[in-house]
Amino acid sequence: MAAQLLEEDLTCSICLGRYRDPVSLPCGHSFCTNCIQDSWRRCEEKTCPQCRQPFPEGPKLGRNLALSALLQALPTTIPRQEPGARRSAHCPRHGRPLEFFCHTEGLCVCSACTVHECRHHERALLDVERRARESSACTLASVVSRRFGSLLQVLEEQQTKILRDIEVAKEQALGQVLNEEQRLAGHLEALAQDGHSVQGVLEQVDDYSFFQGLQQLSEPLESLGPLTPPQWDEEQQLNSVNELLSPLCELLLEEKNHAKVAAKTADAVPVEASGPLPPVPSTVCPLRRKLWQNYRNLTFDPDTANQYLRLSHKDQQVTHHLQAQGPARPGSFELWQVQCAQSFQTGRHYWEVYASDHSVTLGITYPKLPRQKLGTHTDNIGRGPCSWGLCIQEDNIQAWHNGKVQRLRGVPGRLLGVDLNLTLGCLTFYSLEPQTQPLHTFHAVFSQPLFPVFWLLEGRTLTLRHQPEAKLPPGPQEETTALS
Numbered sequence: 139m140a141a142q143l144l145e146e147d148l149t150c151s152i153c154l155g156r157y158r159d160p161v162s163l164p165c166g167h168s169f170c171t172n173c174i175q176d177s178w179r180r181c182e183e184k185t186c187p188q189c190r191q192p193f194p195e196g197p198k199l200g201r202n203l204a205l206s207a208l209l210q211a212l213p214t215t216i217p218r219q220e221p222g223a224r225r226s227a228h229c230p231r232h233g234r235p236l237e238f239f240c241h242t243e244g245l246c247v248c249s250a251c252t253v254h255e256c257r258h259h260e261r262a263l264l265d266v267e268r269r270a271r272e273s274s275a276c277t278l279a280s281v282v283s284r285r286f287g288s289l290l291q292v293l294e295e296q297q298t299k300i301l302r303d304i305e306v307a308k309e310q311a312l313g314q315v316l317n318e319e320q321r322l323a324g325h326l327e328a329l330a331q332d333g334h335s336v337q338g339v340l341e342q343v344d345d346y347s348f349f350q351g352l353q354q355l356s357e358p359l360e361s362l363g364p365l366t367p368p369q370w371d372e373e374q375q376l377n378s379v380n381e382l383l384s385p386l387c388e389l390l391l392e393e394k395n396h397a398k399v400a401a402k403t404a405d406a407v408p409v410e411a412s413g414p415l416p417p418v419p420s421t422v423c424p425l426r427r428k429l430w431q432n433y434r435n436l437t438f439d440p441d442t443a444n445q446y447l448r449l450s451h452k453d454q455q456v457t458h459h460l461q462a463q464g465p466a467r468p469g470s471f472e473l474w475q476v477q478c479a480q481s482f483q484t485g486r487h488y489w490e491v492y493a494s495d496h497s498v499t500l501g502i503t504y505p506k507l508p509r510q511k512l513g514t515h516t517d518n519i520g521r522g523p524c525s526w527g528l529c530i531q532e533d534n535i536q537a538w539h540n541g542k543v544q545r546l547r548g549v550p551g552r553l554l555g556v557d558l559n560l561t562l563g564c565l566t567f568y569s570l571e572p573q574t575q576p577l578h579t580f581h582a583v584f585s586q587p588l589f590p591v592f593w594l595l596e597g598r599t600l601t602l603r604h605q606p607e608a609k610l611p612p613g614p615q616e617e618t619t620a621l622s
Contacts, residue, residue, distance in 0.1 A: 477507075481587040
């Protein structure tokens with residue numbers, strides 16, 4: 139107790155710390171030299187901070203020799219804790235107990251800090267702040283648990299509904315098959331009976347019996363007609379799942395906060411450059427280097443190219459010309475599109491494309507993407523349920539699927555990357571310059587082989603970038619092995 143009283147007597151009432159170079163005023167009160175000088179500099183009238191006695195002429199500050207000698211004789215700190223009391227953390231700057239939490243600094247502070255460093259900051263007592271945070275954490279945990287519980291309940295209900303719908307569709311398809319089977323069996327039985335009757339007539343020896351049996355034969359059966367195929371559309375069943383899961387997947391799985399690491403990208407490839415195309419650069423950021431683990435060297439398929447598109451550099455580059463480059467090939471696009479020769483059905487794959495200018499579309503498609511031009515559109519990537527596309531315009535980006543468009547912010551660079559993860563059902567487009575960053579991610583349940591497909595406006599050029607160390611795309615046999 140005596141040590142506590144002594145510590146209070148050695149405390150400056152301005153900084154609440156031990157006296158440093160103490161001086162005394164004529165009123166008898168003492169302060170640190172710097173504390174009283176700073177206090178008077180901020181005030182027009184010089185008064186004692188403790189008893190408010192005025193000093194109009196500004197008294198000369200005299201050093202308090204007794205206090206200075208006492209401070210030198212005492213240890214740096216005097217223990218203030220009673221025996222058995224719980225020890226508390228102390229401020230590293232002032233040596234006083236940490237009693238407050240400063241919201242502005244986000245730190246625990248002592249009473250001296252509240253006078254100086256955190257004087258105008260928002261503060262709270264430590265125990266009050268702790269109770270508030272514990273209450274907030276409990277509330278947050280309750281909200282998160284409730285929301286996840288509701289989400290799981292909705293997902294379970296939707297799963298039950300979709301599985302029930304699939305079961306109903308399956309039963310209907312099986313019922314149609316059984317009806318056709320019974321119809322076919324009845325027709326075969328009738329044909330067999332007619333066959334026995336005809337055979338009996340043919341076996342007659344005399345002519346009279348033959349003609350009499352011939353007149354008794356029934357009329358020949360009518361044609362059975364074509365069999366009715368069962369009404370089973372696997373893609374329609376998956377579309378309902380995609381419509382349900384796509385928004386949820388975009389919320390939970392889409393990577394929105396990739397690290398922005400500067401990347402050194404390759405110089406632009408001239409549209410009509412001669413010789414082999416240069417490989418992609420070797421110095422890349424960590425994100426792009428990770429994507430490179432699944433790099434695929436792709437080529438355009440000449441048989442699918444529109445007649446205004448010309449392939450060059452071993453089918454690695456395509457250019458849209460104003461004049462037709464030859465007659466249209468059977469199976470080629472009537473639209474300004476071209477498809478890759480490679481397709482993917484399992485695993486993860488990544489490729490990069492350099493665009494000479496805006497007004498191009500990158501995408502993927504099932505094999506049945508229509509080749510014919512319908513309506514006024516010059517492309518059909520993402521216009522139906524069997525393709526997904528990202529259209530790069532001059533001032534915006536458009537993500538297309540199933541005829542629905544989502545307009546995105548920002549303008550990407552000329553070098554673009556495509557990451558297809560069939561295991562997770564994700565298709566992500568990246569802008570690779572001036573830094574690697576995601577543009578958009580589609581989430582879907584891919585049920586058929588996927589081909590990269592492209593659309594480009596007149597005068598544009600697309601180049602499939604190659605990496606020397608890239609793995610070749612897996613062939614059909616490898617795809618089958620991977621599925622087994």
